[in-house]
Amino acid sequence: MRRGETLLGLLGxxxxxxxxxxxxxxxxxxxxxxxxxxxxIGILLLLRAGQVSFGHAxxxxxxxxxxxxxxxxxxxxxxxLPAGAAIATLxxxxxxxxxxxxxxxxxxxxxxxxxxxxxxxxxxLYDLTKGTDGIRVELPRFFGMALxxxxxxxxxxxxxxxxxxxxxxxxxxxxxxxxxxALSAIKTRETRLxxxxxxxxxxxxxxxxxxxxxxxxAGAIIGMTTRHVTPLLAYWTASGELVFIxxxxxxxxxxxxxxxxxxxxxxxxxxxxxxxxxxxxxLGGVLLAVILFAPGGLWGMIAGLLRRRAGAAS
Amino acid sequence: xxxxxxxxxxxxxxxAGLTAGGLLMxxxxxxxxxxxxxxxxxxxxxxxxxxxxxxxxPGRQAAEMMVDEFNQRGGIxxxxxxxxxxxxAPGTExxxxxxxxxxxxxxxxxxxxxxxxxxxxxxxxxxxxxQKTTVLWDCATQRIFxxxxxxxxxxxxxxxxxxxxxxxxxLLKTKPEFRTMAVINQDYAWGRDSWEMWRTGMEALxxxxxxxxxxxxxxxxxxxxxxxxxxxxxxxxxxFSGHWGGDLVTLARQAAERRLFERSTFVLPVAEASLxxxxxxxxxxxxxxxxxxxxxxxxxxxxxxxxxALNEAYRARFNEPVIYPVHHMVQAFNALKAAYEKAIAAKxxxxxxxxxxxxxxxxxxxxxxxxxxxxxxxGQGLEDQxxxxxxxxxxxxxxxxxxxxxxxxxxxxxxxxxxSVDWLKTLKPxxxxxxxAAISG
Numbered sequence: 085m086r087r088g089e090t091l092l093g094l095l096g097x098x099x100x101x102x103x104x105x106x107x108x109x110x111x112x113x114x115x116x117x118x119x120x121x122x123x124x125i126g127i128l129l130l131l132r133a134g135q136v137s138f139g140h141a142x143x144x145x146x147x148x149x150x151x152x153x154x155x156x157x158x159x160x161x162x163x164x165l166p167a168g169a170a171i172a173t174l175x176x177x178x179x180x181x182x183x184x185x186x187x188x189x190x191x192x193x194x195x196x197x198x199x200x201x202x203x204x205x206x207x208x209l210y211d212l213t214k215g216t217d218g219i220r221v222e223l224p225r226f227f228g229m230a231l232x233x234x235x236x237x238x239x240x241x242x243x244x245x246x247x248x249x250x251x252x253x254x255x256x257x258x259x260x261x262x263x264x265x266a267l268s269a270i271k272t273r274e275t276r277l278x279x280x281x282x283x284x285x286x287x288x289x290x291x292x293x294x295x296x297x298x299x300x301x302a303g304a305i306i307g308m309t310t311r312h313v314t315p316l317l318a319y320w321t322a323s324g325e326l327v328f329i330x331x332x333x334x335x336x337x338x339x340x341x342x343x344x345x346x347x348x349x350x351x352x353x354x355x356x357x358x359x360x361x362x363x364x365x366x367l368g369g370v371l372l373a374v375i376l377f378a379p380g381g382l383w384g385m386i387a388g389l390l391r392r393r394a395g396a397a398s
Numbered sequence: 399x400x401x402x403x404x405x406x407x408x409x410x411x412x413x414a415g416l417t418a419g420g421l422l423m424x425x426x427x428x429x430x431x432x433x434x435x436x437x438x439x440x441x442x443x444x445x446x447x448x449x450x451x452x453x454x455x456p457g458r459q460a461a462e463m464m465v466d467e468f469n470q471r472g473g474i475x476x477x478x479x480x481x482x483x484x485x486x487a488p489g490t491e492x493x494x495x496x497x498x499x500x501x502x503x504x505x506x507x508x509x510x511x512x513x514x515x516x517x518x519x520x521x522x523x524x525x526x527x528x529q530k531t532t533v534l535w536d537c538a539t540q541r542i543f544x545x546x547x548x549x550x551x552x553x554x555x556x557x558x559x560x561x562x563x564x565x566x567x568x569l570l571k572t573k574p575e576f577r578t579m580a581v582i583n584q585d586y587a588w589g590r591d592s593w594e595m596w597r598t599g600m601e602a603l604x605x606x607x608x609x610x611x612x613x614x615x616x617x618x619x620x621x622x623x624x625x626x627x628x629x630x631x632x633x634x635x636x637x638f639s640g641h642w643g644g645d646l647v648t649l650a651r652q653a654a655e656r657r658l659f660e661r662s663t664f665v666l667p668v669a670e671a672s673l674x675x676x677x678x679x680x681x682x683x684x685x686x687x688x689x690x691x692x693x694x695x696x697x698x699x700x701x702x703x704x705x706x707a708l709n710e711a712y713r714a715r716f717n718e719p720v721i722y723p724v725h726h727m728v729q730a731f732n733a734l735k736a737a738y739e740k741a742i743a744a745k746x747x748x749x750x751x752x753x754x755x756x757x758x759x760x761x762x763x764x765x766x767x768x769x770x771x772x773x774x775x776x777g778q779g780l781e782d783q784x785x786x787x788x789x790x791x792x793x794x795x796x797x798x799x800x801x802x803x804x805x806x807x808x809x810x811x812x813x814x815x816x817x818s819v820d821w822l823k824t825l826k827p828x829x830x831x832x833x834x835a836a837i838s839g
Contacts, residue, residue: 109502113495210590216617217516217539217587218490220523233527306491312520316489352492353499360483361446 088390093252093339097245100346104241108234111241115309117342117349118244120329123302124341125251126295127330132259133288134271135187138323139195142179142202143296145318146172147303149206152219152313159224161243161308168304169297176296177289184289187274199318206315218314221307237309244305251298252338258294259338267291332374334381343382434749435507438477440465440734441500442510442535443493443517446485449618452643453513453671453723457536458483459716460727461510468731474738475749486512490520497521501530508533508755510730511551513723515539515587525550531737531756535730536723538588538689540595540818543776550752552759552773554733555726556690556781558588559818560810562595562640564783565667565687567810568803569636570603571833572685572787573663576635580611580662582625582649583640589614592640592667598822603830610634618645622652629653634662642668647675654679669788671721673796680797682789691782692725695791695798696768697837705767729766729781733773736764771807776814780807786836801836 100118104111123144130137147168154167183194206213213219225231226239258264266287269277274284307313316322325348333344351370355363378385442461445454461481468479482504484496493512500506509532511521518537525532526549534542534553538561542548569576581596583589593612600607610632613625629637637658641649646669653659659681670688673680699705708728712720741750741758750758763772772780786799809832812818 107503109495109498112498116491116495208585210587215587215590216514217519217541220519310491310494310520311523312490312494312516314490314516314520317491322489349495352488353495356485356488356492356496357482357499360485363485364447 089256089337089339092386093249096339096342097249100245111237112309113349113353114346115237115241115244116306117345118241118248119302119305119309120326120349121333121342121345122244122248122251122305123299124326124329124333124345125255125338126298127326128335128338128341129255129258129264129267129291129295130288131330131335132264132271133267133291135191135288136327137195137295138192138320138327139197139199140295140299140326141318141320141322142195142199143172143176143299144303144306144322144326145199145202145206145315146175146296147300147305148307148313148317149213149219149303150300151304151307152221155221155224159222160226160228161224161239162227164224164308165243165301165304168307169300172300172303173293173297176293176299180289180292180296184285184292196320196323199323200320203315203318203320206318213315216315218312221311221313223311224308240305240309244309247301247305248342251301252342255338263287263290328371330381332371332381334378334383334385336380336387337383340381340383343386347382430751432749432751434475435477438474438479438508438738439504439506440479440481440508440510441484441497441504441506442481443484443486443496443512443521444536445487445513446483448487449644450513451487453536453721454486456716456718456721457513457723457727460712460724461731463712463715464728464731468735474735475742482506486514486517490516493517494520494524497524498528501528506530508734510535510727512537515541518542522548522551529752531752531759533730533733533759536726539591540812543778543814544812544817548777550756552733552756552762552777552779554729554764554771554773554779556783556807556811557778558591559595559812559822560781560783560805560807561667561687561689562592563599563810563822564803564805565665565685565785566596566599566603567805567830567833568785569663569665569685570830571803572801572836573636574604576607576663578608578610578632578634579636579638580609580613580629580632580634581638582611582613582615582622582629583638584617584619584642584645585614586617589617589640593638595818595822596638598819599825602823602825603827620648622649626653626656626658629658630656630661636665637662638665640667643672646672650676650680654681659684667785671723673788673798674719674721675796677796678790680788682787682797684788685785686788686797686799687783687785689722690725691768691784691804692720692722692766693784693786693799693802694720695794696784697802698804699768700765700770701767708767725766725768729764729771729779732766733759733762733764733771733779737762774814778811778814780811782807783810801838803834803836805833 100114104114150168150171151164154164207215223236266282270284277284329344329348333340355366444457445451465479465481473479509530511532511534512518513536515537518534522542532551538558540558581593583593611628615625664684667687669686694709709720737758741754769782783805784802786802788797789800791798812821
C-alpha cells in the first residue's frame, strides 16, 4: 500500500504540473489548493488522535498576515515563507499548551473561539490591519531573483508542490513513528497511553504544533499567491473549509488532503461558473454524497478500487 | 522546477492549449491586433449570496436587462454582448481565482469588478497584471486611485469621499446650529473610513462640535438595543450612520420603535436602497443620500424619458423599485458602450485590443439617465451627488427626498493625486457658499 501511495502521489504531482502547463489560470487555483492541502495535513494529524479543530484557519491567517506585514520590509519569499511558518508555530505552541488539555468538543470549540478572537482583532485593529479591506502584498522576490508575475506564479506553484510532497512524506513517516502511533492511541484509549508512561498531552501538543506550522506554511503561500490578505482567512468558515476538505479527501492517507483540496477548489470553481447562484448547494451536495456513500472520502474510494484490483490479480 | 525559460514554456503552454481545443486558453496579449469577436464577453463580480446580495442581485438583474437591451439594438459595435457572473461572497482568495479564470480561460473582453471595497482592492492590481480593462462598477473605497496609478481600472460612479462630504455640506447648510453629534457605523472598512472622513471634514468646516458617542456595532448585528439606549441617553443633535442594506433596516426599525428619530436628526448617506423595505417606518425630516445622483424622483434628470423608461422596465421585469446598484450597473454598461464606440472610431472601424480599450476609457464622457459622467485622468468617475431630506409624499408608500441639492461632482471629490483625509483637512467654510440652492418640492 505504502509504495502505491508514493507512486500515486508522484503521479498526482505530475498531473498537477501538466494541468498547470495547459491552463495558466488553473496554476493559481492549484497553488491555493496545494497550500490548503498542506494545512489539511495538519488537520489529519489531529484527526488521527480523534480531535477535530474548528479553528485552524487561525494559523493560515497567521502565516498570511506575517507575509503581509513583513513584505514591505523584506520582500523575498525565502524570508517570508519561513517567517510565516515560524510565527504560526510559536502561536501554535502558546495556544497548544492549554488546548492540548482538552478533548473532542471542548478542543474543537476552544480552537474555534481563539480563531474568532484573532479574526475580530484583525478586523477591529483598523489602523494596523486596514480591517476588512485587507492588506495588499506586492510581488516579492524569490531567493533574491526579481521575477515577473508569471515567473513568480510558477515559482510559487513549484514551492507549493515541493512543500506539499515534503509535508505528505513527513506526515507519512510521523504517523508511522511512535509519536504517530501514540496519536492513534489517544483516539482508542488515552488511559492506556498514560499507563505506558507516555504523556498524552505532550503527544497531542507535538502534533498540534506541527499542524500550526503546516497551517503557517499554507498561509504564507496563500498570502504570496493571492497577494491580498483579508481577515476572512481566519473566519470560522475558513476553518470549516479545512475540515470539509479533510472529510472530502479522506483521513486514511496523506494523499487525502490534497485530493480533497484539489477537488474542493475545482468543484467550487466549476459550480460557480455553472450556477453562480447556487454553488453552495452543489458543494454541500458533494459533501453529503461523500459522507453518505463514501465514508472513507475520495481516498477511501481509490483505495477500495486498488484493493479490488490487487485482489483480482492474486 | 527552475522559473526561467519562460518563453519556451509559454509557447509550449500555448501550443498545448490550442490542441486541447480552445477550452484552455493561454493568456491574452494586450497589444495583439484582435479580430472582431463573435460575442463581447463581460465578466461581472457581484454578491449573489450573503447580506450584500441586497445590492448584488439588483446589480445582476440590471446587467441582464442591459445585455438584452444592447442585443436588441445590435450589441456594441455590431457584436452581441454576453455577461458572465461570479459570486463575490466566498472571499478574496476565491474571487481572484475567478477573476483569472474569466480573463484567462473564458477570455472575457472586460471585467466589471465588485461591490465590496476589499474585492475591488484585490481585483484592481490584477487588472494591471493581466492587462485587462476593469470597470469598478460599485465599490466606493477612496483607496483605489489614491494609492498609486491604475492603468487598467476605471470607476464609472462616485466614491466614498463625495458620498460623505455631500451629506455633511447639506447638513451644515440646512441645519447649521447643531452642537453635539454621534456616530453609529458598521465595524468594517467603510464604517471606519466614512466616519474618519466625516469627522475630518466637520472639524475643518465647523470646529467645536462635541462628539458624544462613537458606536461601531458589528456587521450584520441583529440587535441595536444597547446602542440605541446610549444614543437616547447621550441626546446628540445629529447622528451619522453609514449603515446599509439589512443592517440599516434593522437599525431604523429599532430606532423608530424607541423614538430615536424624534430626538435626533439622522444623516444616512446610503439610505436610498433600504427605504422601499422600510416603508412608512422611516420618518420624515432626516438627511438621506443615494451614493450618487440617481434618485427616482430626480428633480432635473438629463433625460427624463430614459430615467422613466428604466424605472418602468426594471419594475415590470423584476417587480422591484430601482435602487442605486441598478443605476451603477447601467452606468458601467453605458460607459462600456461609449468606450468601445470611441475606440472603434479611433481605429477607423477596427476592433480595439486591451490597450486601446483602456486608452478609450481614460477621459471618457458618457451619459447616464440622470446626468453626464466624465472619467478623470486617474480613472475616477465624476458623478454628481444628490442629498435631500426625507418626506412622505402622496402615492409613494415609502420615504423619498425633498429639498434636494445637486452637488457637482468636482466640488465634492478629492482632487487627483491627493489623499481624501488630507484634502478634507484643507476645506474652508467658504465652500458652503458654493453649495447650490436646494430644489424645493
